[in-house]
Amino acid sequence: MTMNRRSFLQIAGASSAGCALASFLPGTLGALAPSPLIATGKRTPSICEMCSTRCPISARVVDGRNVSILGNPNAKAFGGKVCARGGSGHSLLYDPDRLVKPLKRIGKRGAGQWQTIEWDEAYALIAERMQQIKQQHGAESIAFTSKSGSLANHLFHLSKAFGSPNTFTHASTCPNGYVVAAKALFGGGVKRDIGGAKYIINFGHNLYEGINMSETRAMMQAQMDKGAKLVVFDPRFSICADKADEWYPIRPGTDLAIALALSQVLIEERLYDAAFVDQYVEGFAAFAQQVRQYTPEWAAEQTDVPAADIRRIARELAHHAPHAMVDFGHRTTFTPEEFDLRRTLYGLNVLIGNIERKGGLYMGKKAKGYNQLAGEKVAPTLAKPGVASMPTISAPRIDQADPQLAMAAASGGVSQSVLDAVLEQTPYAIKGWIISRNNPMQTIASRGRVEQALKALDLVVVCDVYITETAALADIILPESTYLERDEEISDISGKSPTYYVRQKAVEVIGDTRPSWQIWQQLGHKLGLSQYYPWDSMSTLQLAQTGNDASLLNHIKQQGFVSYGEPLLLREPASVNTFCGAYPNAREQDPDQTFASAMRFNTPSGKIELSSAKVEALSPGRGVIRYRPVKLKQDNELYFIQGKVAVHTNGATHNIPMLAELMSDNAVWIHPDTAAPHGIKNGDAIELANRNGTEQGTALITQGIRPDTVFAYMGFGAKNPELKRATGRGVHCGNLLPHSVAPICGMSLHTAGVTLRKI
Numbered sequence: 001m002t003m004n005r006r007s008f009l010q011i012a013g014a015s016s017a018g019c020a021l022a023s024f025l026p027g028t029l030g031a032l033a034p035s036p037l038i039a040t041g042k043r044t045p046s047i048c049e050m051c052s053t054r055c056p057i058s059a060r061v062v063d064g065r066n067v068s069i070l071g072n073p074n075a076k077a078f079g080g081k082v083c084a085r086g087g088s089g090h091s092l093l094y095d096p097d098r099l100v101k102p103l104k105r106i107g108k109r110g111a112g113q114w115q116t117i118e119w120d121e122a123y124a125l126i127a128e129r130m131q132q133i134k135q136q137h138g139a140e141s142i143a144f145t146s147k148s149g150s151l152a153n154h155l156f157h158l159s160k161a162f163g164s165p166n167t168f169t170h171a172s173t174c175p176n177g178y179v180v181a182a183k184a185l186f187g188g189g190v191k192r193d194i195g196g197a198k199y200i201i202n203f204g205h206n207l208y209e210g211i212n213m214s215e216t217r218a219m220m221q222a223q224m225d226k227g228a229k230l231v232v233f234d235p236r237f238s239i240c241a242d243k244a245d246e247w248y249p250i251r252p253g254t255d256l257a258i259a260l261a262l263s264q265v266l267i268e269e270r271l272y273d274a275a276f277v278d279q280y281v282e283g284f285a286a287f288a289q290q291v292r293q294y295t296p297e298w299a300a301e302q303t304d305v306p307a308a309d310i311r312r313i314a315r316e317l318a319h320h321a322p323h324a325m326v327d328f329g330h331r332t333t334f335t336p337e338e339f340d341l342r343r344t345l346y347g348l349n350v351l352i353g354n355i356e357r358k359g360g361l362y363m364g365k366k367a368k369g370y371n372q373l374a375g376e377k378v379a380p381t382l383a384k385p386g387v388a389s390m391p392t393i394s395a396p397r398i399d400q401a402d403p404q405l406a407m408a409a410a411s412g413g414v415s416q417s418v419l420d421a422v423l424e425q426t427p428y429a430i431k432g433w434i435i436s437r438n439n440p441m442q443t444i445a446s447r448g449r450v451e452q453a454l455k456a457l458d459l460v461v462v463c464d465v466y467i468t469e470t471a472a473l474a475d476i477i478l479p480e481s482t483y484l485e486r487d488e489e490i491s492d493i494s495g496k497s498p499t500y501y502v503r504q505k506a507v508e509v510i511g512d513t514r515p516s517w518q519i520w521q522q523l524g525h526k527l528g529l530s531q532y533y534p535w536d537s538m539s540t541l542q543l544a545q546t547g548n549d550a551s552l553l554n555h556i557k558q559q560g561f562v563s564y565g566e567p568l569l570l571r572e573p574a575s576v577n578t579f580c581g582a583y584p585n586a587r588e589q590d591p592d593q594t595f596a597s598a599m600r601f602n603t604p605s606g607k608i609e610l611s612s613a614k615v616e617a618l619s620p621g622r623g624v625i626r627y628r629p630v631k632l633k634q635d636n637e638l639y640f641i642q643g644k645v646a647v648h649t650n651g652a653t654h655n656i657p658m659l660a661e662l663m664s665d666n667a668v669w670i671h672p673d674t675a676a677p678h679g680i681k682n683g684d685a686i687e688l689a690n691r692n693g694t695e696q697g698t699a700l701i702t703q704g705i706r707p708d709t710v711f712a713y714m715g716f717g718a719k720n721p722e723l724k725r726a727t728g729r730g731v732h733c734g735n736l737l738p739h740s741v742a743p744i745c746g747m748s749l750h751t752a753g754v755t756l757r758k759i
């Protein structure tokens with residue numbers, strides 16, 4: 001749907017006339033008194049932002065103050081619960097150290113000298129510098145980065161209106177290994193029905209520490225209520241490994257060898273679902289031919305996992321098929337061969353035919369397709385408000401210089417390429433970087449190179465809630481209101497049935513902060529780009545999403561989280577029978593009582609592409625999956641790996657009072673056999689070093705790690721003085737990681753070699 005100013009204004013007019021909404025919508029920030037909802041101390045349903053899982057929450061407010069955050073009981077899959085971080089949102093909200101006023105740098109970059117300024121001055125300074133850069137180097141020489149989500153859309157809209165194609169999310173530091181692999185195989189993303197699985201193979205998907213409330217709870221249910229068996233491969237004894245039936249301390253970066261050997265056994269022993277493969281899979285023969293050589297005995301040598309176990313696990317997987325799953329993971333930065341690793345993990349699910357089956361992988365059921373299957377309008381569809389005529393941008397994206405990264409460039413981009421463009425002008429110079437809700441100094445890897453790049457730029461703008469390590473190097477810092485103080489668009493999180501939820505302001509704004517949709521719009525106006533901003537408030541945008549249906553918007557806001565219809569898995573007869581029972585005009589079932597014939601794969605062949613001609617064209621030799629050995633460390637080094645800890649988020653929460661109190665340091669996990677020759681004891685001061693950097697921390701001696709590997713929870717060890725509860729505590733992982741770009745998916749690498757010594 002496109003929209004001009006007139007239709008937007010009509011909708012805006014409707015919103016002020018629609019009295020049901022008027023008392024509910026807080027309106028433009030600062031313009032209205034606290035809404036009755038806030039004043040009466042009710043719960044406001046909203047969306048957490050303490051991590052990007054973005055769980056549905058319910059924020060209780062008494063006398064204008066947020067006093068607790070619980071889950072939204074309407075969100076059954078989330079159990080109506082939040083995690084420890086989600087429950088401490090008010091500690092961020094009321095932290096006296098958070099940013100409450102725009103800041104201008106007055107000393108040298110990184111010198112920590114700031115002056116508070118008014119918003120209008122901040123916009124004017126940024127706009128002037130942006131126009132200068134545009135005149136001298138072209139609009140494309142400004143890059144825009146934001147962690148993906150509703151905030152990113154507004155920053156990227158500004159980028160496009162300004163004329164730069166260079167927009168980046170956090171994708172290449174987190175999900176793009178599996179995202180790009182899913183594009184190649186399925187033509188789009190797939191979800192996992194962990195709760196329905198009887199047998200789960202898990203390659204370092206740390207769900208009991210790297211928490212995603214719905215998936216973490218699904219795994220707990222599968223294990224505790226349904227007796228599912230869990231097999232974990234992880235170089236260290238994670239909490240997930242602790243709760244598993246079997247744990248294999250795999251050699252870092254070698255998971256692909258196990259995945260290929262599991263495939264080899266399934267094919268060699270004819271344990272795979274041949275009927276499914278025949279009907280839905282393209283490129284099976286080439287894959288089968290390639291994997292013949294990848295026997296469990298071969299994989300055992302690469303991985304240190306016994307061949308007999310690999311063979312047995314493959315048979316057990318097949319035995320539980322199709323209600324079994326090989327989890328494709330979340331953070332995909334273990335190896336430069338992420339693309340083939342994640343393709344093979346998907347491939348194992350395809351081989352056992354669990355697609356659209358209980359306990360397997362499935363595609364999100366959005367309203368449009370769901371309604372078509374039901375033969376009636378079960379769920380409302382949402383419009384995508386936009387602007388009909390955006391400027392044409394002729395400059396290529398910087399990450400398109402390498403054609404094999406085309407798929408990655410189209411889904412979030414390769415953010416490390418900003419560093420090359422700043423420091424080496426490849427493929428052309430980037431001169432300005434506008435960063436929102438992203439902390440590359442902690443999270444891109446190669447801290448030293450990120451620092452060099454930030455210091456070399458003509459303009460650095462950071463929008464955050466703290467003076468992070470990245471913000472510490474900015475020219476202007478823009479303080480965003482926290483998620484508890486702002487409204488945002490309705491989000492579509494359809495799973496097995498269409499589902500919407502919405503972020504709502506729970507308390508009045510503290511200090512002089514603004515939501516990022518408004519920040520980037522106001523900067524747009526200052527840049528003379530008002531024609532691209534026909535909306536005037538978030539409620540205008542929300543109403544436009546609902547097609548001007550005020551009662552629908554009101555309903556979604558009151559519930560916070562609304563799920564429509566019956567859960568549907570297209571190849572699960574019981575699910576399809578229930579669906580057809582509920583909707584008399586539903587599509588006719590296939591002879592096997594499923595909707596299998598309704599499955600669509602948006603790939604060139606229309607099938608699941610286990611081998612891909614499209615990938616072959618992008619990068620000759622990569623169409624068919626194969627094993628390429630990787631060297632992640634020198635012989636005298638240890639592997640250095642990282643993971644999430646349950647009480648912190650990435651490089652984000654270490655200064656939040658309640659969470660800093662729970663944990664403020666990341667001791668380095670070292671095996672006793674590794675520590676002994678160095679004379680290192682528990683709690684000793686140690687140093688990790690490599691050519692990327694040197695970090696000092698403390699030792700945690702534990703059997704729960706391979707002797708050739710050391711581990712640290714990420715996000716600690718900030719180096720700027722502004723983060724007083726986090727700075728100088730623990731090792732900074734990004735400082736020890738290389739600058740790298742993985743083939744096809746463009747991932748950065750979070751595994752490195754390090755030397756260890758006692759200080």
Ligand SMILES: Nc1nc2c(c(=O)[nH]1)N[C@H]1C(S)=C(S)[C@@H](COP(=O)(O)OP(=O)(O)OC[C@H]3O[C@@H](n4cnc5c(=O)[nH]c(N)nc54)[C@H](O)[C@@H]3O)O[C@H]1N2
Pocket residue numbers: 049051147170173174175331436437438439440442443444445463464465466468480481482483516642643644649650651652653714733734737750
């Ligand atoms: N060494 C190492 N590096 C890693 C990883 C690792 O395991 N090891 N993990 C990777 C992964 S999986 C990911 S997803 C990335 C994440 O890295 P990033 O994308 O950088 O995300 P976060 O660290 O979660 O948060 C970034 C910033 O958002 C700010 N923030 C929080 N709420 C708001 C808000 O409402 N508005 C604004 N404007 N800012 C806000 C926080 O203060 C923080 O500075 O890191 C990656 N980097």
Ligand SMILES: Nc1nc2c(c(=O)[nH]1)N[C@H]1C(S)=C(S)[C@@H](COP(=O)(O)OP(=O)(O)OC[C@H]3O[C@@H](n4cnc5c(=O)[nH]c(N)nc54)[C@H](O)[C@@H]3O)O[C@H]1N2
Pocket residue numbers: 051052053174175203204205206207209210211212233234235236238250251252253254255329330331332334335641642643644645646647648649650711751
């Ligand atoms: N509490 C908490 N929850 C979070 C987050 C958080 O920061 N804190 N972040 C959110 C985000 S952005 C994400 S992406 C997810 C991340 O979710 P996950 O990807 O599950 O989490 P991680 O802990 O980063 O890494 C997973 C595991 O990989 C192991 N590992 C390291 N190298 C290898 C290897 O080569 N092979 C194998 N098999 N394992 C390896 C680590 O020891 C770790 O246990 O969590 C989300 N939830």
Ligand code: SF4
Pocket residue numbers: 048049050051052053054055081082083084085086087211212213
């Ligand atoms: S997993 Fe925890 S921190 Fe992340 S969104 Fe959910 S409740 Fe919030």
Ligand SMILES: [Mo]
Pocket residue numbers: 173174175331
């Ligand atoms: Mo992530």
